[in-house]
Amino acid sequence: MTNGVVIVGAGHAGVQAAASLREEGYEGPVVLVGDEKELPYHKPPLSKTFIKDAEAKPQPLRGEAFYTGNTIDYRPGVRIEGIDAGARRLDVAGGGKLAFDRLILATGSRPRLLKLDGTDLAGVVSLRSLADARAIRELSAQTEDVVILGGGFIGLEIAATLRAAGRNVMVIEAVDRLLGRAVAPIIAAHVRQRLEAIGVRILTGATVAHLEGDNGRVSAAITSSGERLPAQMVIIGIGVVPNVELAEAAGLAVGNGIRVDQHMLSSIPEILAIGDAASYRHWFTGGDVRLESVQNATDQARLAARTVLGHAEPFSAVPWFWSDIGDMKLQMVGLTQGGDHHVVLGEPAENKFSIYHYAGNRLLGIESVNRPGDHMLGRKMLAAGFSPPPQTVAGGPDALKAALAAFQDMEPAKASA
Numbered sequence: 169m170t171n172g173v174v175i176v177g178a179g180h181a182g183v184q185a186a187a188s189l190r191e192e193g194y195e196g197p198v199v200l201v202g203d204e205k206e207l208p209y210h211k212p213p214l215s216k217t218f219i220k221d222a223e224a225k226p227q228p229l230r231g232e233a234f235y236t237g238n239t240i241d242y243r244p245g246v247r248i249e250g251i252d253a254g255a256r257r258l259d260v261a262g263g264g265k266l267a268f269d270r271l272i273l274a275t276g277s278r279p280r281l282l283k284l285d286g287t288d289l290a291g292v293v294s295l296r297s298l299a300d301a302r303a304i305r306e307l308s309a310q311t312e313d314v315v316i317l318g319g320g321f322i323g324l325e326i327a328a329t330l331r332a333a334g335r336n337v338m339v340i341e342a343v344d345r346l347l348g349r350a351v352a353p354i355i356a357a358h359v360r361q362r363l364e365a366i367g368v369r370i371l372t373g374a375t376v377a378h379l380e381g382d383n384g385r386v387s388a389a390i391t392s393s394g395e396r397l398p399a400q401m402v403i404i405g406i407g408v409v410p411n412v413e414l415a416e417a418a419g420l421a422v423g424n425g426i427r428v429d430q431h432m433l434s435s436i437p438e439i440l441a442i443g444d445a446a447s448y449r450h451w452f453t454g455g456d457v458r459l460e461s462v463q464n465a466t467d468q469a470r471l472a473a474r475t476v477l478g479h480a481e482p483f484s485a486v487p488w489f490w491s492d493i494g495d496m497k498l499q500m501v502g503l504t505q506g507g508d509h510h511v512v513l514g515e516p517a518e519n520k521f522s523i524y525h526y527a528g529n530r531l532l533g534i535e536s537v538n539r540p541g542d543h544m545l546g547r548k549m550l551a552a553g554f555s556p557p558p559q560t561v562a563g564g565p566d567a568l569k570a571a572l573a574a575f576q577d578m579e580p581a582k583a584s585a
């Protein structure tokens with residue numbers, strides 16, 4: 169009798185792993201355990217639309233029939249609290265054991281906490297789950313002033329969304345620019361300018377000293393320079409930390425995420441890890457990364473399923489990400505750290521432009537604002553291993569498409585990549 173594959177975590181990665189196991193022909197038991205009570209849902213809409221629309225419904229990743237129809241034993245509201253790797257058994261919170269032949273850890277990440285006086289007041293929240301989004305939506309209905317701590321993607325998405333819903337929004341970012349090192353300074357400055365144009369107030373190079381309360385509810389954020397910012401809701405959006413504790417306690421190698429190899433195998437080969445929780449050496453840069461994106465979660469899940477089925481191809485997906493901040497669709501492809509020059513296509517003034525990042529002659533990646541065609545072409549170029557010379561980029565999308573086609577004619581093997 170086989171115990172099959174148990175997947176811990178029913179988010180983007182876990183659900184895709186279950187689906188891919190069946191698509192790849194796995195016939196043993198597949199158990200998908202998640203500690204949330206919901207049908208697994210899409211996270212990206214939570215910060216973009218859900219929190220401003222009282223009527224918005226969660227968007228399930230798959231309908232209920234998907235789980236029953238594919239004999240996927242989905243167990244909602246179940247938390248795993250221990251792994252006995254030797255015995256291949258999990259401890260279920262509240263009692264009980266769950267045996268596995270192979271285990272896939274897809275435990276995701278959670279908001280980073282901020283150690284500050286007042287963070288325990290009612291009205292201080294962060295956004296990761298549907299439950300968090302529901303809480304923010306309810307609070308928002310009774311809120312005029314919102315302070316968001318952290319000027320990263322999620323903080324800024326929420327800022328634009330709540331501003332569109334008529335709230336007074338203040339973003340406080342500790343470093344001197346928005347979006348950390350995730351995007352080029354020109355994009356960060358553009359995002360700031362457009363958010364300010366719709367009335368979002370932004371303080372960079374500023375921190376909050378403590379939060380003030382009134383009858384147990386937050387009433388203001390006090391900056392380190394003593395400014396008092398009224399707030400009936402404070403949203404902490406200072407990044408996430410990977411959920412690695414289960415893996416660590418079981419003796420798996422961990423370092424900014426559960427360490428996996430190019431097949432998604434952890435240091436104990438019966439156990440794989442994927443998604444926000446996993447860190448690995450990236451084929452594209454040769455550096456260690458832990459990526460937080462839907463693409464990374466789902467592509468790793470597909471590969472993990474193939475690994476379980478005995479295939480041995482390495483992870484080679486092109487990394488990409490998107491974020492909708494107000495009227496800006498930001499799309500990133502590739503990994504652009506280490507770039508030494510760039511080419512700009514399009515016009516920031518028209519809110520449509522792309523930055524092509526290079527290290528020497530190698531195209532590292534493209535960041536686009538409202539230029540989805542550049543993004544899609546970038547995905548094709550990087551998947552094909554094609555680095556157009558910067559002067560070809562300057563010739564515009566048609567020149568790039570022609571150059572890619574010529575490259576693929578010369579390199580047919582890569583063309584099918």
Ligand SMILES: Cc1cc2nc3c(=O)[nH]c(=O)nc-3n(C[C@H](O)[C@H](O)[C@H](O)COP(=O)(O)OP(=O)(O)OC[C@H]3O[C@@H](n4cnc5c(N)ncnc54)[C@H](O)[C@@H]3O)c2cc1C
Nearest residue numbers: 177179180181203211212248275276443444460461462465
């Ligand atoms: C508000 C928001 C907006 C986002 N927008 C974008 C976007 O626009 N584009 C983009 O590419 N990415 C976006 N992301 C990031 C993207 O959602 C994540 O990268 C993705 O969800 C990672 O998938 P995952 O399966 O690894 O983790 P998750 O989706 O977080 O799933 C992990 C699941 O495991 C559960 N779990 C953890 N530990 C246990 C345990 N011990 N037992 C049982 N269950 C457990 C967790 O509760 C959770 O349900 C966004 C994220 C958020 C929160």
